[in-house]
Amino acid sequence: MTESITLAGIASMVGGSVRGDEDAVVSGVATIKAAGNDELTWASAPLHRAMLADSSAGAVLINDGFGDTPMPAIVCADVDAALVDVLGAFSPKTPGPPIGIHETAIVAESATIGKNVAIGRQVIIDAGAVIGDNCVLHDGVVIGEGTTLGESCRLWFYVVVREGCSLGDRVTIHTHTVVGADGFGYVSRSGTHRKIPHLGGVVIGNDVEIGASTCIDRSKTDNTIIGDGTKIDNQVQVAHNVQIGKNCIVCAQVGIAGSTRLGDYVVVGGQAGLKDNIEIGSGVMLAACACVPSSIKPNTKAAGSPAVDYRQFLRENASIRRLPDLINRVHELTKRLNKLECAADDKPDS
Amino acid sequence: MTESITLAGIASMVGGSVRGDEDAVVSGVATIKAAGNDELTWASAPLHRAMLADSSAGAVLINDGFGDTPMPAIVCADVDAALVDVLGAFSPKTPGPPIGIHETAIVAESATIGKNVAIGRQVIIDAGAVIGDNCVLHDGVVIGEGTTLGESCRLWFYVVVREGCSLGDRVTIHTHTVVGADGFGYVSRSGTHRKIPHLGGVVIGNDVEIGASTCIDRSKTDNTIIGDGTKIDNQVQVAHNVQIGKNCIVCAQVGIAGSTRLGDYVVVGGQAGLKDNIEIGSGVMLAACACVPSSIKPNTKAAGSPAVDYRQFLRENASIRRLPDLINRVHELTKRLNKLECAADDKPDS
């Protein structure tokens, strides 16, 4: 963690320029409301302009074109991307076990442990497992038989990766997530349910991050697959034999049922539910709370329950707002039509 | 746990009076259907009257004005509140570790442990952590670096509170909940996702209770905040930088996305989903399964997906029930209008 940085230093870090005193220092980052006069904040939306007037922040990170600010500014081309660099500079070192194997960890003799691996307290690594170089296994992690981790993975407290699974390089998994629990599959005959054995595993690519308390089930045969660069939030359910492509974003509490396939660059909003055995094309965006009963074509947006095309969802939803009034109008039209029909009937020539 | 109590004793406990034999004893509490003749039950709703006729309960706790009962009764002013007292009297002692530090726990030298603290098996307390007086940490709890707990907190099995978080007094957290996992934030450029460092923590007030398998993420900067007296159920997702006010009730499986703010006395029904960066005013009630895409004014009720004002939701929902019939009616009106128009066209004078 950097203790404090000059505005010139920050500008250099993000490829920007300073407007104000280059030698002024900041010692942290905070939101506009919370920042003190020794902290940097950031602003991008129009509504931030008024908020800055009331802010005590010592300096502000802005995009070129944002306009004047009441405090010194660092002007850059992409404030959101720049903020990642700045937050990184101020980040404390991530806590974790030191390199080596803690004396309370239990590592099978037949497991292979790479270089510079940090294995925490009460970690369990079973027979034939392979842990790549520079991995960090926080306290209580369980690695099942024959499971392999690539390089530089970080598994937080009590993460369980059951037997026969595989993780790529630079995979991060957060606390209490389980990879490789049995898929939920039964053959039901005469009302009773026989468990289907699940012989497959889970294969996770490189640069994947998985949140806390998420479940990624093992497959019946073949593998459940998570593609390179995909990010999955907390409390997500990924069922057996699901295939998720590369660089997808899956928000919290999403459920993806068995054997459903997602292409690349798919974004799934929070709490969305996806039926089993459907196909979500690459580039699809599913709105939060969407309930998706059928396949979705690539590069489209869907929303609603059941989910439909996003523009259609907006139109239908606006129509529902007008529905109570529509019923009244139809009632009114009926009365007027009745009256006209009566008048027509009364005419001598009809 | 009290073995048995006279009806007079119970009446005294709840500020009520006995109708029947004051010296009769009960040795437990059960529902109307399940209660045996040595157990107390309770009744408040009109439908309970008929159920009491078939009950074996030895006595019944009722509100003044409930009417006659087929068994002795304890009459009080607030049966639900009185029941809490009675259940408390019959509660067995909550199990847990004895005061002291179990030999399998690992407590950093620089941690500060208060008086009368009970630390269970395989608990981990990291450097600089502070555990207040009378806290109970059940087996497998992990307290991260520099995290502080107030007095009389109880953390159940395998609860993880990561580094740099803070809990007030009398906070209870149930099994497998994680506080302070990284927020789910990326900056996406050209389809790949760079992780945003999360430098903030989680601050939890006094008298908060959090259910099992819930996730409260740490913030990007500033803190994720849970106010005094708020109660959160199981499997709830509270994202980074969320602020929840005082005395809120958040039911199971709710998801609250990043930076959303809840006022005080908010009630969120089960499975509701709240979008990021919105504001839910104090006193708001959100119905179960509501999907909330925008801010909600104080002291209002909302329901539906997307959520609208509760009365509007009821009206629209009733309208949807009538929609198939409405379509038929419009079809009918069209035919009748066609006929009238034809008749009008046929007239010699038109």
Add this chain to the structure above:
Amino acid sequence: MTESITLAGIASMVGGSVRGDEDAVVSGVATIKAAGNDELTWASAPLHRAMLADSSAGAVLINDGFGDTPMPAIVCADVDAALVDVLGAFSPKTPGPPIGIHETAIVAESATIGKNVAIGRQVIIDAGAVIGDNCVLHDGVVIGEGTTLGESCRLWFYVVVREGCSLGDRVTIHTHTVVGADGFGYVSRSGTHRKIPHLGGVVIGNDVEIGASTCIDRSKTDNTIIGDGTKIDNQVQVAHNVQIGKNCIVCAQVGIAGSTRLGDYVVVGGQAGLKDNIEIGSGVMLAACACVPSSIKPNTKAAGSPAVDYRQFLRENASIRRLPDLINRVHELTKRLNKLECAADDKPDS
């Protein structure tokens, strides 16, 4: 795990017959796309016919009447049921602790441990607990005071069953699930919430399977009950005093609120939410994402939010698709009616 089996051996196992070389062997099972020429696949749906033409599978398991296949086939009466047998034959032995008590496990002296029980690393078994014969407790399992397990139960990593609960025979519970956490109940007066003590437990029948990260809360009084043969998926919330009947299927992320009762053979689709204190009759099927606000009659299907009869849901949903157009039509009718009324007003005789 069987290394390889002849087609004749498989046919004998499933009561089927071989079409092709009976002595050919397969050494595994995979889907049509993934199967190699030493593996068996299976096919049942019409769309599988075309897929088989491109498959490298060494043999295929089909129902009588499926038709010709490009590779040897095993013909049977029920391919899905047969597949369970075949997968079972190829299943590796489930990993787990050896019979006995691992030296890092902590078992109370007053606990009763049956024959052939396997107790893993860091398992905790508290006073008075009873573990039936042939149970397997994976690493980190916690069994609370007085809790009893029948025979042949398997509890995966870090499963917690708190005090005073009871499991039948052959119960399987997956990683990170908690049974018996406190129910979420408060009495709210003047905006503050007093916790209701939960004196009851959880009673789970025989042959129940419960997924990962699921929560089954203990009851206020009486018991929360899961009936024989019921299967529950991952991340399900079962609140206090819920009663689930026999042979039900509860899919992932379902939430069942307090005191709700399900009959037998109920199927609950993923992410469905059930209100408290309602009754779901035996044989009911609830669609995925259903939000169920009231009781449902036996042997019916319901869907939607709020849930209605399934056929009504389909009809209403189709109607919503037509709603934007309906609004236009009503607008059109209004204009035409206005015109007719004007014409009628203009007539000399009106």
